[in-house]
Structure formats: structure tokens, C-alpha cells
């Protein structure tokens with residue numbers, strides 16, 4: 110019996126989740142596995158976050174909330190945009206969902222018509238293309254490899270635009286590459302977009318605070334005010350405050366677009382759990398010392414991994430500027446010992462060396478693997494050793 114319709118069977122389950130599950134299974138069977146497949150901080154959120162959640166439960170009165178999210182959290186988000194990004198958003202220009210992922214899902218659910226094209230610079234986060242496809246859109250991947258600094262240029266954007274282009278998706282700092290767009294990079298894209306007034310921009314800024322080197326973060330919204338009425342800024346508390354399982358993401362954009370997203374929310378999940386929203390509000394409004402400390406930890410780990418990886422000759426590695434991943438070129442390993450593609454390299458690494466990674470093809474860039482650096486120093490050192498051993502054995 111086939112239970113799935115064409116929409117469902119046309120997409121795959123999240124590859125990074127699937128790999129993490131496979132790694133968990135091997136570990137449960139007694140194998141020594143270092144799992145660097147998933148991107149989630151390996152420490153707890155600041156104590157006042159849990160305290161705010163407890164307080165919300167103790168205070169009671171937890172009922173259905175507004176589809177757009179609680180007023181208290183939207184106020185905290187509005188303050189965040191003003192303080193950190195010098196952007197003013199009214200409460201009805203802000204929405205809250207179960208993670209940034211659901212915001213992206215709702216935005217496309219509300220706006221895409223069959224055949225609409227969404228331009229996605231590749232490599233890109235594993236879920237973008239499938240979320241687009243699920244809503245009848247066509248992902249248009251634009252290759253932005255290491256020679257382009259893993260970033261979309263104005264010329265490449267221009268070449269990708271057709272009469273069907275509905276959205277441009279941007280993600281800075283990037284998962285999986287860690288590349289950060291500068292104000293100049295965004296201005297070049299703005300110049301092209303100003304000639305195409307129908308195109309909307311979704312800027313996923315969820316790694317805003319995970320900065321590893323001297324490259325500063327700048328919001329697309331701040332650089333491109335001329336595009337304000339067609340820009341959706343997507344963010345969340347998962348990465349900044351180590352709150353992946355709390356499932357709170359948010360977005361700011363034009364009122365009518367936000368209202369359409371809220372409508373999707375009201376007819377699907379109703380609203381986000383109030384306890385999680387109270388915790389997220391405490392995270393955003395509370396002491397931010399945790400955020401800088403977390404960034405310092407990731408920067409130190411990125412250094413540790415980079416030092417080890419730069420000694421392995423056969424791989425390509427560009428130090429990430431942000432986020433918490435190492436995106437490693439394994440093109441020179443392909444063809445050796447029957448390793449036909451990056452997925453085979455990742456499988457060999459997991460099955461024979463006990464290191465779980467995500468192949469670049471999952472990010473629309475074959476020939477690479479991604480390791481998360483959100484792990485202990487010991488795990489990261491072990492991971493680099495295992496990778497080095499595999500590379501040596503293929504010589």
C-alpha cells in the first residue's frame with residue numbers, strides 16, 4: 110500500500126537527522142562512534158532560561174496563545190532587532206514559530222505557486238530545497254564553491270533570475286560553510302534585486318552570533334532598507350542560546366507577509382508552546398554574557414579543528430568565519446578504493462572509522478563532507494585523527 114502522495118514521496122527526510130539516527134544506532138550496538146552530524150550546541154542554555162520556563166508553569170494560565178506568538182516575546186524580538194541590528198519592527202511585523210524551520214515552511218506554504226522558482230546559493234542548508242519542493246516550488250541552486258568564497262555574487266544572481274523567480278534565499282553566516290556576507294556583498298545583490306521588484310528575499314540569520322574570526326555579522330535588512338517591503342529576516346534561539354529542543358524561531362518582515370504566515374500557523378500548529386516562548390523571551394531580554402562566551406568556545410574549537418585539518422594534504426579546507434561547522438573538500442579522495450562520491454566517503458568514515466559526518470551532496474555541493482564542531486575538544490581531536498587515518502589509508 111502506498112500511503113504517500115506525490116508531494117510527500119517527492120522529498121526526502123532530513124539527511125542530517127537520518128545520519129544522526131544511524132550513528133545513534135551504531136553506538137547502541139556498542140560501536141565507538143564520534144557523531145559530528147548534527148548542528149546543535151553541546152551545552153545548556155543560561156540558567157535564567159530554565160528559570161523563566163519554570164516560572165511560566167508556576168504562574169499557570171497557560172492556554173492557547175496568538176498565532177503570531179506571545180506579545181511579550183514579540184516585544185523582546187522587536188527590542189533585539191532595534192539593539193542589535195538597528196532595525197525597527199512593530200509587533201505586527203514579527204511572527205514566532207516552532208523553530209526557524211517552521212517559519213521557512215510557513216513562508217513558502219503561504220506564497221509559492223506551482224512552478225515558482227526559489228534561487229538558493231549552494232552549498233546550502235539541507236532543508237531549503239525540499240521545503241521549496243514540498244510547496245510546489247522549484248529550487249534553483251546556484252553553485253557558489255570555494256573559488257567564490259562560498260558566496261553568491263551579483264552576476265551569478267542575475268544569471269539565475271527568470272520570470273518565474275519568486276524568492277532569493279540567503280544564509281549568513283552559512284551552514285555548512287561558515288561564510289559571512291559583508292555589507293558590500295549584500296549591496297551587490299541589492300543592485301540586481303532593485304531591477305527585479307517582484308522577487309522576495311528570505312535572509313536566514315540564525316547563526317548571527319556564532320562568529321569565529323574577525324569578520325563581523327551584518328543583517329541583510331540593515332544593509333538593504335530599500336528592499337524592506339520584500340525581505341523576511343529569519344532567526345531563532347536554537348543556535349545563539351543552545352535552545353535547539355525548545356523549538357522557537359522568529360521572523361520580521363512586511364506586515365501582510367507576516368499576516369499570511371500567521372494564517373498558516375493558525376491553521377496548523379495554532380501557536381508555539383507558551384512555556385518555550387517565555388524561556389525564549391528570557392534568553393533574548395536577559396544577560397547576553399552567555400552568547401559571547403559560546404562564540405569564544407566555538408572559535409577556539411574551530412581553531413583546534415583547523416590546525417588539525419590543515420595538516421591533511423589530500424583534503425581542501427577553508428577556515429569558517431561563522432556558524433559551527435567544518436566543510437571539507439574530499440574531491441581528491443573520490444575514485445580511490447571504490448569511493449565513487451562524497452556519500453561513499455562519509456559512509457566509509459562512519460562504518461570503518463566510527464566518525465559520523467554529512468556528505469556535501471546533502472547541501473547541494475557534492476565532493477565535500479561537513480563536520481559539526483559543536484562537540485568537546487576530545488571528540489573533535491578524535492574526529493580529526495580518524496579522518497587523517499582514513500586519508501592515509503587511501504594513499
Ligand code: PLP
Pocket residue numbers: 148207208209210211234280283284313315344345346347353356357358
Ligand atoms: N537555518 C539554518 C541555516 C540551520 O542550520 C538550521 C538548523 O540547523 C535552521 C535554520 C533551523 O533552526 P531551528 O532550530 O530554529 O528550526
